[in-house]
Amino acid sequence: MKVPFIDILRYEKNFCETVTEKTAALLKNGHFVGGPVIAEFETSLKSYTHTHFALGCANGTDAIQVALRAAGIEKNDRVLIPDMTFWATFEAVVNVGAVPYTVDVSKETLHLTVNAVKEAIEKFNPKAAILVHLYGWACPETLEIRKLCQEKGVILIEDCAQAIGVKINNESLLAGAFAASTSFYPAKVLGASGDAGAVFTTSSEVAQIAHKLLNHGRTSHYEHGLIGWNSRLGAYEANFLVESLKHLDARLESRRKVCSQYRERIKHPQLKFIGPAANVWENGYLSVALMTPESRPAFIEYLKKHEVGYGTVYPGAMSEQPGATGHLGGKISHGNSDWIAKSVINLPCFAYMSQAEVDFVIETVNQYK
Numbered sequence: 001m002k003v004p005f006i007d008i009l010r011y012e013k014n015f016c017e018t019v020t021e022k023t024a025a026l027l028k029n030g031h032f033v034g035g036p037v038i039a040e041f042e043t044s045l046k047s048y049t050h051t052h053f054a055l056g057c058a059n060g061t062d063a064i065q066v067a068l069r070a071a072g073i074e075k076n077d078r079v080l081i082p083d084m085t086f087w088a089t090f091e092a093v094v095n096v097g098a099v100p101y102t103v104d105v106s107k108e109t110l111h112l113t114v115n116a117v118k119e120a121i122e123k124f125n126p127k128a129a130i131l132v133h134l135y136g137w138a139c140p141e142t143l144e145i146r147k148l149c150q151e152k153g154v155i156l157i158e159d160c161a162q163a164i165g166v167k168i169n170n171e172s173l174l175a176g177a178f179a180a181s182t183s184f185y186p187a188k189v190l191g192a193s194g195d196a197g198a199v200f201t202t203s204s205e206v207a208q209i210a211h212k213l214l215n216h217g218r219t220s221h222y223e224h225g226l227i228g229w230n231s232r233l234g235a236y237e238a239n240f241l242v243e244s245l246k247h248l249d250a251r252l253e254s255r256r257k258v259c260s261q262y263r264e265r266i267k268h269p270q271l272k273f274i275g276p277a278a279n280v281w282e283n284g285y286l287s288v289a290l291m292t293p294e295s296r297p298a299f300i301e302y303l304k305k306h307e308v309g310y311g312t313v314y315p316g317a318m319s320e321q322p323g324a325t326g327h328l329g330g331k332i333s334h335g336n337s338d339w340i341a342k343s344v345i346n347l348p349c350f351a352y353m354s355q356a357e358v359d360f361v362i363e364t365v366n367q368y369k
């Protein structure tokens with residue numbers, strides 16, 4: 001058997017037919033930009049995530065940029081980000097003219113801690129911070145970090161590119177975020193058929209600015225109140241996403257089952273599985289295990305030989321990326337992000353993975369010597 005790391009083509013019965021029918025309708029009505037399907041998607045997304053405002057945009061990187069700018073981040077403002085994230089978090093800060101400061105994450109939870117954010121606020125006096133929720137979990141100290149930022153007057157943006165559907169204390173993670181972003185890149189749990197993203201906020205003021213920013217700063221068709229850009233969500237993507245959202249709960253459930261089976265049934269002394277905190281409801285985006293940096297290369301070779309797909313999300317800390325040179329304002333590092341980058345291993349996980357595939361992965365890993 002061969003098990004891919006990810007297979008994004010396991011659709012529900014009739015999913016493709018419904019999307020095709022609706023695409024044909026778009027071809028006839030010509031609502032390619034804006035139009036009712038965008039409003040339909042934003043309404044369903046808002047309701048699914050229990051957020052006050054949900055605005056579709058072109059991709060998850062733009063969504064961070066829109067959130068930063070709408071929340072008032074300007075040129076040369078200092079923004080804290082975790083050293084372990086996807087490069088887009090770093091890029092977005094630089095693209096809005098602000099300066100990223102990286103903060104090391106915990107070796108245990110792989111996320112920021114309230115103490116690390118506190119130390120970084122004292123050291124760097126930032127205007128904002130981006131809390132990134134990785135692997136389909138929520139940062140375990142989300143509520144404490146939100147409270148700290150509020151007390152210290154630091155604007156908190158949450159990068160939820162991997163966290164649609166995640167709950168904390170039984171409530172939607174996104175609903176509690178002042179301003180947040182997500183990505184609908186096809187490999188995400190709610191993937192589009194191309195690039196797409198969304199911005200969320202509890203603030204009507206931030207929502208109004210975000211709405212303008214992602215559509216050329218428009219206040220009316222030919223009146224421009226702001227320098228924005230074109231980051232509109234396309235109708236084809238919205239159409240695909242409307243249908244996908246209807247199946248999201250089932251997709252997340254099947255992913256969660258894969259992650260929990262790995263955690264429960266893989267018993268290997270070299271692999272330490274990590275999961276979300278007890279009060280966090282994961283969306284099953286990724287399975288995460290750690291092994292020592294010395295033992296990982298041989299295990300990867302073994303997985304390749306047995307045709308089991310794998311990932312190493314992410315294989316490098318942000319502050320160590322060549323592209324960070326000349327942009328990084330400062331960093332707090334204890335070497336944890338770098339160690340995680342060399343230690344992390346992700347096993348196959350995607351919606352509607354068959355039980356035979358899951359069993360094969362588990363048996364193959366358990367037999368590793």
Ligand SMILES: Cc1ncc(COP(=O)(O)O)c(C=O)c1O
Binds near residue numbers: 061062088195
């Ligand atoms: C944590 C994180 N932030 C931002 C992004 C950027 O999203 P996009 O690729 O849609 O621009 C991603 C997507 O890979 C991500 O995982």
